[in-house]
Amino acid sequence: MLQYQPLDVAFQALSDPGRRAMVERLSQGPASVSELARPLPMTLSAVVQHLQVLEAAGLVKSQKVGRVRTCSLEIGAIARIEGWIAERRRFWDQQYDQLEAYLAETAPQEPDR
Amino acid sequence: MTLINATFTIERMLAAPPGRVFAAYSSLEAKMAWFKAPADIETLDRDFDFRVGGKERFHARWPDGKVTDFQAAYHDIVENERIVLVYDMFQNDEKLSVSLQTLEFRAVEGEKTRLIHTEQGSYFTGGAEAVKGREHGTTWHVDNLVALIEGRQARAFA
Numbered sequence: 704m705l706q707y708q709p710l711d712v713a714f715q716a717l718s719d720p721g722r723r724a725m726v727e728r729l730s731q732g733p734a735s736v737s738e739l740a741r742p743l744p745m746t747l748s749a750v751v752q753h754l755q756v757l758e759a760a761g762l763v764k765s766q767k768v769g770r771v772r773t774c775s776l777e778i779g780a781i782a783r784i785e786g787w788i789a790e791r792r793r794f795w796d797q798q799y800d801q802l803e804a805y806l807a808e809t810a811p812q813e814p815d816r
Numbered sequence: 817m818t819l820i821n822a823t824f825t826i827e828r829m830l831a832a833p834p835g836r837v838f839a840a841y842s843s844l845e846a847k848m849a850w851f852k853a854p855a856d857i858e859t860l861d862r863d864f865d866f867r868v869g870g871k872e873r874f875h876a877r878w879p880d881g882k883v884t885d886f887q888a889a890y891h892d893i894v895e896n897e898r899i900v901l902v903y904d905m906f907q908n909d910e911k912l913s914v915s916l917q918t919l920e921f922r923a924v925e926g927e928k929t930r931l932i933h934t935e936q937g938s939y940f941t942g943g944a945e946a947v948k949g950r951e952h953g954t955t956w957h958v959d960n961l962v963a964l965i966e967g968r969q970a971r972a973f974a
Contacts, residue, residue, distance in 0.1 A: 761818075777818075787912055787939055788822050791905075795933060798851055799828050802840060805850035806832040 713778075716760035721745060722753045726776065729763060733775035736765075819940055826933040834896040834921040837929045841899060841919070842866050853878070868893055872901075883908050888917075897921055913939045 717723055725739055740750040754774060757763040765774040830837055840846045844864040853876060860883070861875035867890065874886040888903035899919045905912045915937035922930040 785820070788820070788824070788937070791913070791915075791935075791937070792824050792826065795826055795935070799826065799931070799933075801850040801852065802837075803828070803830060805840060805846075806830060806836060809836070810832065 712760045713762055716756050716762055719753065719756075721749075722757055725750070725753060725757065725774075726762060726778075729774060729776040733773050736772045736774065739774060819938060821936070821938050823934070823936045825935070826931075828931040828933075829924065830929045830931055831927075832929060833927045834923050834929045837921050837931065838896045838899075866890065866893070872903075885909075911940060913937050 717726065721743060724743060728734060728739060728742075736750060736754065737747070739754075740747050743750060745753075754763060754765065758765060762776065762778050763774055764777045765772050767773075840850060843866070844862075847864065848862075851874075856879055858877040859875070860877055861873055863871060863873040865871050870890050872886075872888040872890070875883070876885075877883050883906075885906035886903055887906070888901045890899065890901050892898065892900035898921065901917050902915065903917060904914050915935050918932075918934045920930075920932040920934075922932065924930050
């Protein structure tokens, strides 16, 4: 059993095709809000709202320089951490395989009852 | 700086009574027989002080040059029943995580033990790691994230 609250939020954020299109665009590099909006069949204010969802999910971050807000993908760090957690779980699982082997090797000849 | 909190549990049915399972944790000699890295590693430091307030350390260099450091402190020990520890995990001197690990040993009929391992952790990444991560290409990360969301295993991290 594995509980990743951040993944639930990320999953919800990515359940929308418009937001997925924005993430795909950002996977090629940072973009301004208007660059993101250009190919999408939605208003600028809808794009801004979608960006807020992606930012809240920790998938995208944005920075305002002058009058231009530039967005970039933030999931590299998150994906790395998720990888460590999966690795950690595998590590302990492996240790318990070794614990089982150790218990079998050191088992008393006559089962003590 | 990115932070993720996550919890996982591992359950194992072990073919030994709780006394023998607890013994496998409570002496360095027994623990070293099973708590070990799978590859040939060089042990840089190994400490083991199994008592409440005592510390454990496993500092090692792996064949690929990576250095890992497991530093634990025992917070609660009830003989044959449970062990609670907190451990920091370092890799190449960077702190990856702080975890609360609770081990419960429940006697099961037929000289068996149900081992319940619950681990609550805070996982970090510093700025340098995050930047290095981006060099691998974000498309790859998108693939991994989708795989994780869909419940598949992420590919190994290079």
